[in-house]
Amino acid sequence: MPSSKFDEFDHESHIRAAFELAREAIARGDNPFGSVLVRDDQIILRDSNRVHTQDDIRRHPELHLAYRACREYDADERAEMVMYTSTEPCPMCAGGMATAGFGRVVYSVGGDEIGDFTGHEPAVRSAEILAGVSDVVGPVLNEEGRQIHDDVGW
DSSP, X not given: OOHHHHTTSOHXXXXXXXXXXXXXXXXXXSOSOEEEXXXXXXXXXXXXXXXTTTTOTTOOHHXXXXXHHHHHSOHHHHTTEEEEEEEOOOHHHHHHHHHHTOSEXXXXXXXXXXXXXXXXXXXXXXXXXXTTTOEEEOOSSHHHHHHHHHHHTO
């Protein structure tokens, strides 16, 4: 699928679905991150951060969705998918997503902005890790995404 087809997807709706999952994570006691996996402009998988409630440092939504997608879909199907995420994937998640081979990643709040909230910026941005594998697009609805982090009060 040419990446230009992804331009026709309802980016704002999918990012807002990721925001809702981030808010659910906060309410549950987890960090404010949510993601949805989209194929043919329809959400097919969704997840939110569960690092604290499942006591598992790997339970970032992007990494878990990449894991699930690799188990449930073949490489050609995954190349037709877009990961929408409330915040740019960390290096760990981007590595898993590179293995999954999604066609595109769309985020709201950049990894460079996370340092404003947490004091820690990623050493490597997701676009570097995903270069040649997935297009990385963002920020989308940045002010709304930043508000979620403001509300948490890191």
